[in-house]
Amino acid sequence: MIFFVRTAPFLILLLACLGAAEDIQRFPPPDFESGYVMPATTTPQPRAGWLNYLDLAVLFTALSLASYLVIYKRNRPGIFALTIFSLLYFGFYREGCVCSIGAIQNVAYSLFHANSAIPFVVIAFFLLPLIFALYSGRVFCAGVCPLGAIQDVVLIKPIRIPRWLLQSLGLIPYLYLGLAVLFAAQGSSFIICEYDPFVSFFRLSGRLNIIIVGFSLLAIGVFVGRPYCLFLCPYGAILRLLSRLSLWQVTVSPDECRQCQLCEEACPFGAIYPPTPEETQPIRKNRKQLAMMLVLLPILVALGSWSFSLLAPTFSRTHPAVRLAEDISLEDSTHSETYSDASQAFRDLGQSKEVLFNQARNLRNRFSWGAWILGGFFGFAVAFKLIGLSLPQQRMDYEIDNADCVACGRCFSYCPVELKRRREKKSSRSAPKDQTIQEQ
Numbered sequence: 001m002i003f004f005v006r007t008a009p010f011l012i013l014l015l016a017c018l019g020a021a022e023d024i025q026r027f028p029p030p031d032f033e034s035g036y037v038m039p040a041t042t043t044p045q046p047r048a049g050w051l052n053y054l055d056l057a058v059l060f061t062a063l064s065l066a067s068y069l070v071i072y073k074r075n076r077p078g079i080f081a082l083t084i085f086s087l088l089y090f091g092f093y094r095e096g097c098v099c100s101i102g103a104i105q106n107v108a109y110s111l112f113h114a115n116s117a118i119p120f121v122v123i124a125f126f127l128l129p130l131i132f133a134l135y136s137g138r139v140f141c142a143g144v145c146p147l148g149a150i151q152d153v154v155l156i157k158p159i160r161i162p163r164w165l166l167q168s169l170g171l172i173p174y175l176y177l178g179l180a181v182l183f184a185a186q187g188s189s190f191i192i193c194e195y196d197p198f199v200s201f202f203r204l205s206g207r208l209n210i211i212i213v214g215f216s217l218l219a220i221g222v223f224v225g226r227p228y229c230l231f232l233c234p235y236g237a238i239l240r241l242l243s244r245l246s247l248w249q250v251t252v253s254p255d256e257c258r259q260c261q262l263c264e265e266a267c268p269f270g271a272i273y274p275p276t277p278e279e280t281q282p283i284r285k286n287r288k289q290l291a292m293m294l295v296l297l298p299i300l301v302a303l304g305s306w307s308f309s310l311l312a313p314t315f316s317r318t319h320p321a322v323r324l325a326e327d328i329s330l331e332d333s334t335h336s337e338t339y340s341d342a343s344q345a346f347r348d349l350g351q352s353k354e355v356l357f358n359q360a361r362n363l364r365n366r367f368s369w370g371a372w373i374l375g376g377f378f379g380f381a382v383a384f385k386l387i388g389l390s391l392p393q394q395r396m397d398y399e400i401d402n403a404d405c406v407a408c409g410r411c412f413s414y415c416p417v418e419l420k421r422r423r424e425k426k427s428s429r430s431a432p433k434d435q436t437i438q439e440q
């Protein structure tokens with residue numbers, strides 16, 4: 001029953017996408033009479049169907065193993081070994097594709113385009129880590145995501161980031177998520193893939209500006225734990241929300257906390273929070289703050305919607321049809337004799353301008369609605385964060401925040417209580433063997 005309740009929303013989403021899941025690409029690229037050769041793509045070549053299912057099997061096994069290592073074994077070396085495997089397999093061997101983070105866009109696109117094709121494997125890559133998050137938290141981030149993995153291996157000298165900075169910059173992934181869904185749903189671009197900072201390393205090719213961003217993030221990542229995960233990753237934003245509901249939570253130690261603060265110091269992601277002082281604010285003051293935030297919620301949603309609606313024309317220009325319509329309209333109104341390449345190609349094909357202008361009008365309209373919704377969503381995310389911060393916190397010990405925790409397992413070996421527990425467990429396992437030897 002619990003399994004059904006937790007998994008039901010994903011099954012509904014799966015059914016919604018399934019109509020498009022079995023569609024296949026039926027049309028090969030045309031033979032150009034002019035001798036034009038299609039440029040080589042930087043994306044990996046399509047693979048045989050069974051190899052895609054192999055990827056899915058590897059993902060499922062890696063997620064199961066990560067859950068076992070994080071929740072049951074509490075084993076950092078094991079998690080790190082899995083991280084290296086995922087970096088090699090999903091990163092360098094699969095060249096970062098298929099990827100759960102990018103799959104957000106395929107799912108958004110297929111939900112808004114009835115005749116689109118989305119392979120079942122892509123839907124499964126999108127859903128599986130989310131379902132696991134409902135059971136064991138962010139185990140996908142722990143040792144399965146290649147983007148998390150490449151950042152984890154360079155984290156050598158972590159420094160502490162002030163909490164206020166973590167909290168404020170932590171809102172960016174929600175904005176990125178909203179923008180990625182908006183652009184994918186309107187069919188203008190897949191920005192998560194276009195601006196993926198690490199995929200160039202996996203494919204050993206890419207645009208110079210993206211390679212520079214990737215190198216910069218890795219350089220920052222030597223000191224700041226996983227900057228892409230903390231301040232950008234849109235999939236991480238969804239995982240954060242779901243891992244709050246996870247059935248099994250990551251804990252520093254299952255035993256009693258001695259409040260030595262070592263684990264808090266050890267966590268490079270600021271995911272461990274200290275106990276709240278006994279003399280906390282009077283409940284009345286907290287309630288007042290909370291009431292203020294609740295009043296602020298609709299104001300922030302409205303403000304977000306309004307301010308993003310101003311950006312709708314800019315957003316709509318990311319769609320090639322809108323850009324082309326604007327180019328042609330400008331060229332016609334200024335009686336220009338030189339045309340842009342796209343405009344020239346359109347005119348040479350003798351297509352109807354009326355149809356193009358209508359399409360552009362529809363798209364602008366849809367972008368306008370999308371911008372209102374995106375702004376409302378971001379306003380809601382800001383309000384939600386403020387409400388979370390003003391809720392009275394009651395922590396008796398140092399505790400992990402499951403949403404912030406990427407389940408890397410670093411803190412386990414810093415906790416003296418946990419180390420003692422492990423020693424005792426080990427000696428209790430070896431005791432009967434010793435006894436047997438003595439008896440002999």
Ligand code: SF4
Binds near residue numbers: 142146229230239
């Ligand atoms: S936060 Fe995003 S990039 Fe980082 S490990 Fe998780 S899914 Fe991967």
Ligand code: SF4
Binds near residue numbers: 269271272404412
């Ligand atoms: S498992 Fe990693 S991310 Fe989570 S609290 Fe421990 S050190 Fe921080």
